[in-house]
Amino acid sequence: MEIKKITCIGAGYVGGPTMSVIAQKNPDIQVTVVDLNAQRIADWNQDDLSQLPVYEPGLDAVVAEARGRNLFFSTEVEKAIQEADMIFISVNTPTKTYGKGKGQAADLKFIELCARQIADVSTSSKIIVEKSTIPVRTAATIKNILDHTGKGVQFQVLSNPEFLAEGTAIRDLHHPDRILIGGENPEAIQALKKIYEAWVPSERIITTNLWSSELSKLVANAFLAQRVSSINSISELCEATGANVDEVANAIGQDSRIGSKFLKASVGFGGSCFQKDLLNLVYIARSYNLHAVADYWDQVIKINDHQKTRFAEKIIQTMYNTVNGKKIAFLGWAFKKDTNDTRESAAIYVADHLLEEQAEISVYDPKVLDVQIYKDLDYLATRTLEENKSLLQVETNPYDAAAGAHGLAILTEWDEFKDLDWAKIKTQMKKPAFIFDGRKLLDGKKLTEMGFVYYAIGE
Numbered sequence: 001m002e003i004k005k006i007t008c009i010g011a012g013y014v015g016g017p018t019m020s021v022i023a024q025k026n027p028d029i030q031v032t033v034v035d036l037n038a039q040r041i042a043d044w045n046q047d048d049l050s051q052l053p054v055y056e057p058g059l060d061a062v063v064a065e066a067r068g069r070n071l072f073f074s075t076e077v078e079k080a081i082q083e084a085d086m087i088f089i090s091v092n093t094p095t096k097t098y099g100k101g102k103g104q105a106a107d108l109k110f111i112e113l114c115a116r117q118i119a120d121v122s123t124s125s126k127i128i129v130e131k132s133t134i135p136v137r138t139a140a141t142i143k144n145i146l147d148h149t150g151k152g153v154q155f156q157v158l159s160n161p162e163f164l165a166e167g168t169a170i171r172d173l174h175h176p177d178r179i180l181i182g183g184e185n186p187e188a189i190q191a192l193k194k195i196y197e198a199w200v201p202s203e204r205i206i207t208t209n210l211w212s213s214e215l216s217k218l219v220a221n222a223f224l225a226q227r228v229s230s231i232n233s234i235s236e237l238c239e240a241t242g243a244n245v246d247e248v249a250n251a252i253g254q255d256s257r258i259g260s261k262f263l264k265a266s267v268g269f270g271g272s273c274f275q276k277d278l279l280n281l282v283y284i285a286r287s288y289n290l291h292a293v294a295d296y297w298d299q300v301i302k303i304n305d306h307q308k309t310r311f312a313e314k315i316i317q318t319m320y321n322t323v324n325g326k327k328i329a330f331l332g333w334a335f336k337k338d339t340n341d342t343r344e345s346a347a348i349y350v351a352d353h354l355l356e357e358q359a360e361i362s363v364y365d366p367k368v369l370d371v372q373i374y375k376d377l378d379y380l381a382t383r384t385l386e387e388n389k390s391l392l393q394v395e396t397n398p399y400d401a402a403a404g405a406h407g408l409a410i411l412t413e414w415d416e417f418k419d420l421d422w423a424k425i426k427t428q429m430k431k432p433a434f435i436f437d438g439r440k441l442l443d444g445k446k447l448t449e450m451g452f453v454y455y456a457i458g459e
């Protein structure tokens, strides 16, 4: 099976960067990324590479190299499906917001729509690759739709979950720890393997059966999220006992059986996937009546919710038990540094909590636009958009955000926050000037010496 043309359905945070790198490393394969969202496609096609719809360090250079050569972004979904030898499905699989499984199960309507569209328009055999994160056994659904509504053409379905993290996507794609391919048909597996072998050593390409591959993606995210919740649960114990969570993380992380990564205490994990995939895992376990398993993983989410609430409560309690009418500056809104993505960011929930206590909030984030911030709050439906706009201002620099503030909270660990002119910020803030460091980013000792009242998670 020789692959000359690849189509990817979904030009989002996964489809865009992943296909850019596949095209970069396989100049002889034509890669077309399609999306229903015409604005998103227009943004991928624009000349100014600093304005691509996804902000990722290094992505602009990859797009510059491949776009127009063998990488194309298009809204012509049907044409791209028809022409492709291999189709990646990279559409969103959000948590269901209605009906059975509401708030837990993954909503597979976009996946099903893709499968139906592929079945409707395909006139030649194709390999279909699940790139989206989906519940275990979804490949059976896709195969079923393709086999029953197709026009007699042959479809092979593979699972090839993506493990990139936002903010480091290009590095992760260039140097993956592993590539996972699940499938039944050896030729189809080999065809996909060959694409990755253009730059990934073969020993890093793992092949499994379909169900192991699908489940491994959910389990990988569950284990990573569990580490963050584990250290965050210890951060609270550190605050109560005088231990320091960074010192504890360092001490335990030196044990090679534990390892040092993903032990950074924080205001809580965010992002589009950890919570969604944990909820999905919990739902799947319950659907097999495995309630002890479901309860175990559910606790990872509970600790994360607790951490966000605890941080907001700490701000209120420290500021004399009321934030009513007080201005609190937020530095950071994205769910982690080096991304413009705000999905499930802890900042949204901390802000919502403080706004309920009638605080006034000013936000500065180097990559997130004001429209997105209001959209995030609006989505929670706690207040009207007008109310949110009257209580929360978005600033274009950190000093304006801090001016006249009673307290300042670090929500995202952007490197630039470390080098701000903290003396200037102090003169601008009301006294006592409180800092709440939800990322343990700043030099607390120095700030305390400067006269700030400094609180950090886990100290």
Ligand code: NAD
Pocket (backbone or CB within 6 Å): 009, 010, 011, 012, 013, 014, 015, 034, 035, 036, 037, 040, 077, 090, 091, 092, 093, 110, 113, 114, 131, 132, 133, 134, 162, 163, 164, 165, 166, 272, 273
């Ligand atoms: P996203 O929302 O950024 O992008 C999905 C895109 O698919 C959207 O632009 C949407 O318009 C498009 N789309 C939906 N249905 C379509 C259809 N029928 N035809 C054409 N386009 C359609 O989502 P994402 O963050 O890229 O995530 C995609 C999948 O990858 C999810 O399953 C997610 O869990 C998984 N994943 C995400 C990450 C990450 O870092 N964001 C990492 C690994 C895996």
Ligand code: UGA
Pocket (backbone or CB within 6 Å): 133, 162, 163, 164, 165, 166, 167, 221, 224, 228, 261, 262, 263, 264, 265, 266, 267, 268, 269, 270, 271, 272, 273, 274, 335, 336, 337
């Ligand atoms: C995560 C996984 O790391 C990826 O492997 C996976 O592909 C992806 O989810 C996905 O399926 O979407 P991502 O959510 O982009 O990637 O970013 P992470 O670096 O995992 O961070 C997730 C959240 O945990 C962030 O809010 C981050 O600030 C927080 N975190 C992470 C901590 O609080 N402490 C840590 O030590 C690490």
